[in-house]
Amino acid sequence: MNNEPIRFGILGCANIARKMSASILATPGASLRAIGSRSLEKAQSFAREAGLPVDVKVYGSYEGVLSDEKVDVVYIPLPTSLHLEWAVKAAEKKKHILIEKPPALAAEELNTIISACENMGVQFMDCTMWMHHPRTAKVKEILKSKELFGDLQEVHAIFCVPMQAKSPGFFVENIRVSPQLDALGALGDLGWYSIRGILWANDYDLPASVTALPGTKFTTDGVITSCGASFTWKDGRVATFSCSFHADKNVRLVLYGNNGTLEMPGIDAEEFKLYGVSIFQDMDIGWSPDVTEFHIKTDVPQENLMVQRFSSLVKGIRDGSGVIDTHWAVIARKTQQLLDAVKLSIEHGCSTMCIEA
Amino acid sequence: MNNEPIRFGILGCANIARKMSASILATPGASLRAIGSRSLEKAQSFAREAGLPVDVKVYGSYEGVLSDEKVDVVYIPLPTSLHLEWAVKAAEKKKHILIEKPPALAAEELNTIISACENMGVQFMDCTMWMHHPRTAKVKEILKSKELFGDLQEVHAIFCVPMQAKSPGFFVENIRVSPQLDALGALGDLGWYSIRGILWANDYDLPASVTALPGTKFTTDGVITSCGASFTWKDGRVATFSCSFHADKNVRLVLYGNNGTLEMPGIDAEEFKLYGVSIFQDMDIGWSPDVTEFHIKTDVPQENLMVQRFSSLVKGIRDGSGVIDTHWAVIARKTQQLLDAVKLSIEHGCSTMCIEA
Numbered sequence: 001m002n003n004e005p006i007r008f009g010i011l012g013c014a015n016i017a018r019k020m021s022a023s024i025l026a027t028p029g030a031s032l033r034a035i036g037s038r039s040l041e042k043a044q045s046f047a048r049e050a051g052l053p054v055d056v057k058v059y060g061s062y063e064g065v066l067s068d069e070k071v072d073v074v075y076i077p078l079p080t081s082l083h084l085e086w087a088v089k090a091a092e093k094k095k096h097i098l099i100e101k102p103p104a105l106a107a108e109e110l111n112t113i114i115s116a117c118e119n120m121g122v123q124f125m126d127c128t129m130w131m132h133h134p135r136t137a138k139v140k141e142i143l144k145s146k147e148l149f150g151d152l153q154e155v156h157a158i159f160c161v162p163m164q165a166k167s168p169g170f171f172v173e174n175i176r177v178s179p180q181l182d183a184l185g186a187l188g189d190l191g192w193y194s195i196r197g198i199l200w201a202n203d204y205d206l207p208a209s210v211t212a213l214p215g216t217k218f219t220t221d222g223v224i225t226s227c228g229a230s231f232t233w234k235d236g237r238v239a240t241f242s243c244s245f246h247a248d249k250n251v252r253l254v255l256y257g258n259n260g261t262l263e264m265p266g267i268d269a270e271e272f273k274l275y276g277v278s279i280f281q282d283m284d285i286g287w288s289p290d291v292t293e294f295h296i297k298t299d300v301p302q303e304n305l306m307v308q309r310f311s312s313l314v315k316g317i318r319d320g321s322g323v324i325d326t327h328w329a330v331i332a333r334k335t336q337q338l339l340d341a342v343k344l345s346i347e348h349g350c351s352t353m354c355i356e357a
Numbered sequence: 358m359n360n361e362p363i364r365f366g367i368l369g370c371a372n373i374a375r376k377m378s379a380s381i382l383a384t385p386g387a388s389l390r391a392i393g394s395r396s397l398e399k400a401q402s403f404a405r406e407a408g409l410p411v412d413v414k415v416y417g418s419y420e421g422v423l424s425d426e427k428v429d430v431v432y433i434p435l436p437t438s439l440h441l442e443w444a445v446k447a448a449e450k451k452k453h454i455l456i457e458k459p460p461a462l463a464a465e466e467l468n469t470i471i472s473a474c475e476n477m478g479v480q481f482m483d484c485t486m487w488m489h490h491p492r493t494a495k496v497k498e499i500l501k502s503k504e505l506f507g508d509l510q511e512v513h514a515i516f517c518v519p520m521q522a523k524s525p526g527f528f529v530e531n532i533r534v535s536p537q538l539d540a541l542g543a544l545g546d547l548g549w550y551s552i553r554g555i556l557w558a559n560d561y562d563l564p565a566s567v568t569a570l571p572g573t574k575f576t577t578d579g580v581i582t583s584c585g586a587s588f589t590w591k592d593g594r595v596a597t598f599s600c601s602f603h604a605d606k607n608v609r610l611v612l613y614g615n616n617g618t619l620e621m622p623g624i625d626a627e628e629f630k631l632y633g634v635s636i637f638q639d640m641d642i643g644w645s646p647d648v649t650e651f652h653i654k655t656d657v658p659q660e661n662l663m664v665q666r667f668s669s670l671v672k673g674i675r676d677g678s679g680v681i682d683t684h685w686a687v688i689a690r691k692t693q694q695l696l697d698a699v700k701l702s703i704e705h706g707c708s709t710m711c712i713e714a
Contacts, residue, residue: 151572153585154597156513158618160632214593215508215615226615228510230587230595236571236707238587240511240595242613248632248648250618256599258572258583261515261607275517275605291605350593 002319006311007033009071009095011062011086012078013046016100020075020127021050023304030311032056033072036065062086066093073098073314077127079181080188084109091116096123096314098307101196102188107336114329123313125306125328126335128196130267132309133302136200138294139262139272143201143255148276150259155201157194157241159267160250170245177223177245185224186245187342193267194241195342196335197253198231202239204331207231210338211352212345213242229342268302271295359676363668364390366428366452368419368443369435370403373457377432377484378407380661387668389413390429393422419443423450430455430671434484436538437545441466448473453480453671455664458553459545464693471686480670482663482685483692485553487624489666490659493557495651496619496629500558500612505633507616512558512596514551514611516624517604527602534580534602542580543602544699550624551598552699553692554610555588559596561688564588567695568709569702570599586699625659628652 008024008031010017017035024032032052037043040060047058059065065074066089074090076083076099083104087097097117103126104110117124130136142148163170175181176189184191199206209232217226228242255262260276274292298305316322341353365381365388367374374392381389389409394400397417404415416422422431423446431447433440433456440461444454454474460483461467474481487493499505520527532538533546541548556563570585585599612619617633631649655662673679698710 153570153572154513154587154599156511156597158613160618162634211589211593211595213510213595213613213615215510217615228613230511230589230593232568232587236568236587236702238568238570238595238597240513240597242511242618244615246634247617248634250632250648256515256570256585258570258574258601260604261517261599275607277519277603277605291607345593 005029005031006314006318007031007070007072008075009034009036009065009068009073010075010077011036011065011090012076013037013042014077014100017046017075017077018050019303020077020307021052023301023307024075025053026300027304027307027311029315030307033070034059034065034068036060036062038062066090066095071095072318073310076100079175079178080105080184081181084112087113088116091120091122094120094122096310098125098127098310100127101192102184102336102339103332104336105183107333107340110333110336114333117329121324123310123317123324123328124332125310126332127306128193129302129306130193131196131200132305133268133296134298135264135270135272135296138296139264142262142274143257146259148260148274149255149257149262152201152255152257153237154256155198155239156254157197157239158243158250158252159190159194159241160244160247161190162248163245171219171225177219177221177225179221179223183223184339184343185219186243187224187227187339190243190245191227191241191339191342192335194243195338196331198239198241199331199334199338201253201255202233202237204334205233206334206337206355206357207239208234209352209354210341210345212342212350213240214350216346217244217246224346227342227346229345231338270297362386362388363671363675364388364427364429365432366391366393366422366425366430367432367434368393368422368447369433370394370399371434371457374403374432374434375407376660377434377664378409380658380664381432382410383657384661384664384668386672387664390427391416391422391425393417393419395419423447423452428452429675430667433457436532436535437462437541438538441469444470445473448477448479451477451479453667453674455482455484455667457484458549459541459693459696460689461693462540464690464697467690467693471690474686478681480667480674480681480685481689482667482670483689484663485550486659486663487550488553488557489662490625490653491655492621492627492629492653495653496621499619499631500614503616505617505631506614506619509558509612509614510594511613512555512610514554514596514598515600515607515609516547516551516598517601517607518547519605520602528576528582534576534578534582536578536580540580541696541700542576542582543600544581544584544696547600547602548584548598548696548699549692551600552695553688555596555598556688556691556695558610558612559590559594561691562590563691563694563712563714564596565591566709566711567698567702569699569707570597571707573703574601574603581703584699584703586702588695627654
C-alpha cells in the first residue's frame with residue numbers, strides 16, 4: 001500500500017490560501033507540492049510570507065501547477081468568476097478538486113465543473129469548512145434524536161460580518177464585491193454557508209419554494225451586499241436566512257424541532273445550546289427546565305479536518321480501496337441551485353420561485 | 358372634572374387575578390371595587406389571601422359584579438371558553454372590558470364580543486401586557502429608523518415554557534390544557550403573544566398566508582401543547598413563531614431589518630440588543646462592529662402600565678375628553694384571525710391558508 005501523502009497544489013495567492021497552506025502542511029497524509037500565481041514574483045512573495053518550506057514548487061502561472069505531475073489535488077481559492085475555467089482545466093489534468101465557496105457563479109457552471117470531474121474520475125469538494133467541525137456531527141446526532149429534538153420544523157440562519165469595520169474601503173475595492181470577480185457578493189460568500197446549513201439540517205431535502213426577503217442591498221455596481229430568503233417545504237417546514245456585509249457581527253444557525261431548539265452560534269465555534277424538553281432528573285433536582293450547553297472541542301482547526309477528509313478520500317481512490325464520494329458534488333449542486341433561486345427571486349422583486357428536485 | 362378613580366371589578370379568582378388586583382390597587386387613577394366568583398366562599402378566600410382592602414366588595418357570583426353600579430371596568434381572567442358569555446354580559450351592563458388573552462376561542466366569538474362593546478360604547482382591550490412595557494415603544498422607535506434598522510424583513514418569535522417542570526401533572530389537570538376551558542392550549546396562551554408580536558412588528562399589516570409548522574403536539578384530549586407557523590407577505594416579508602408547553606424556557610422575539618437585527622429576550626425583560634450597521638465612531642475607536650445593548654427600565658411593572666393606560670382611556674370616555682380607542686379591538690381581531698388560521702392549517706395537515714384583509 002502506498003503511504004505517500006496526497007500532494008496539493010494551490011491556484012492563486014488569496015488570503016485564505018495562507019490559512020489553507022498551513023492546514024495542508026499540518027495534516028498527516030497531505031503535503032504541499034506547489035503554489036502558482038499569475039506572476040512568479042507574487043507567488044514567491046506569498047511563499048516567503050507564508051513561510052512555505054523550500055521544497056514547495058513556486059510557479060508563475062496557474063498552468064504550471066496543473067502541469068506538475070506530482071500534484072494530486074488542486075485547491076482553488078481563485079475569485080469565483082475564474083472557477084469554471086480553472087476547475088475544468090484542473091479536472092482535465094486529472095487533478096482532484098478542492099474549491100472555495102461558492103464553487104461557481106451559477107448552477108449551470110457548477111454542473112460543467114462537476115461533469116468534468118465525473119468524466120475524469122476525480123473527487124470534487126467545496127470548502128464549506130464548518131461541515132468538518134466535530135460540532136456539526138454532534139448537532140446532527142441530536143437533530144436525529146426524536147426524544148431530544150423531535151421533528152424538524154424551522155431553520156434560521158444569520159450571517160452578518162461588518163466588512164467595512166474590518167477594512168474601510170471594502171465596498172469600493174474588495175474582490176468580494178467586484179462584479180468582475182465575485183459577482184455574487186454577500187450571497188455567494190455568506191449566503192453559501194447559510195443555505196448549506198439549511199440544506200444540511202433538512203438532510204439535503206430541497207425546499208418546494210424560495211422567496212427573497214425584501215430590502216436587498218447592492219453596491220453601485222449591482223453586487224449584493226445584503227440579502228436573505230425564506231424557503232418552504234410541502235410539509236410545512238420553513239427556513240430563512242439573512243446575510244450582510246454591513247451589519248454588526250452576528251453568526252448563528254438556529255434549528256427548531258417539536259421537542260427542542262438547537263442554537264449554534266458562530267461558524268467555527270465549538271459550543272451549541274439545546275433548549276430541549278425538560279427532563280425529570282431525580283427527586284432532589286426534579287424537572288430540569290434549563291438550556292443544556294455543549295462544548296465540542298477539536299484538537300485541530302476545522303480546515304485541517306477538511307484537508308484530512310479530502311486527502312483520505314483521494315488516497316482511497318488512488319489505492320483502489322475507495323471510490324469517488326459523489327455526496328460532495330450532490331450537496332454543492334443543491335446549494336448552488338438554491339443560491340440561483342434566491343438571486344432570481346431578488347431580480348424578480350421577491351417573487352416566489354418553485355424548486356424542481 | 359371628575360377626579361374619581363376608575364373602579365374595577367374582577368370576574369373569577371384565577372392566579373393572574375392576584376397579580377392584576379395588586380396592579381389595580383397600585384395604580385393611580387384606578388381602584389378595585391369588587392371581585393366575584395362562582396361561590397362566595399372562594400371569593401372571600403381570594404380576597405383574604407390577596408390581602409384586598411376591606412372596602413372591596415366580594416360577590417358569590419359573576420352577576421354580582423356586573424350588577425354593581427359602582428363598577429366601571431370589568432377585568433375578565435376567566436377560562437377562554439367563558440369569555441363570550443361574560444364579556445357580552447358585561448358590555449351589555451355598560452362595563453368597559455379588560456380581558457385576558459386569548460380574548461376568545463375564535464375570531465367569530467371575538468367579533469360578537471367587540472360588537473357588543475361597540476353597541477354599548479365601552480372600551481375593549483385584551484391583556485397583552487408586554488405591549489405596555491416601555492421597552493416595546495423603544496424597540497418600535499428603532500424599528501422605524503431607516504438608518505438603524507432599515508426595512509423589516511423577518512420576524513421570529515419563540516415562546517416555550519416547560520409547564521411540567523413548573524407543575525408536574527400539568528398536562529392532566531391544568532385549565533390551560535382543558536378542552537372544556539382553554540381549548541386553544543399553547544396556541545391561545547403562548548401563541549397569542551407570538552402572533553401579536555409578529556403583527557406589532559409589521560404595523561398590523563396582515564400576512565397573505567399562514568402555514569402551520571409540522572409536528573404539532575396535543576394532549577390526549579386534542580388540546581395543542583406545542584405548535585408553530587410561518588407567515589408570508591406579498592413583498593417577501595416572512596415571520597415564524599413556535600410555542601411549546603414542553604420545551605425548556607426560551608422566550609424571544611427577533612426582528613430582522615436590512616440594516617440591523619433586534620433581539621428581544623423575555624416577555625417582560627427590560628433589555629434588548631441591536632446588531633446594527635457598524636457605525637464609524639471616531640478616529641480612535643474607528644468602526645464599531647459590536648452589538649449594542651439597551652436596557653429600558655420601568656419603575657412599575659408592565660401590568661400596572663396596562664391598567665394605567667386602560668383607566669386613562671376610560672376616564673377620557675367618562676369625562677367626554679376622549680373617545681373609544683378602536684385600535685385595541687382592531688389588533689385583537691387581527692391576532693385572533695391569524696390564530697384561527699394557524700389552527701385551521703394544523704387541522705388541514707399544514708396546508709397554507711390565505712388571509713383576507
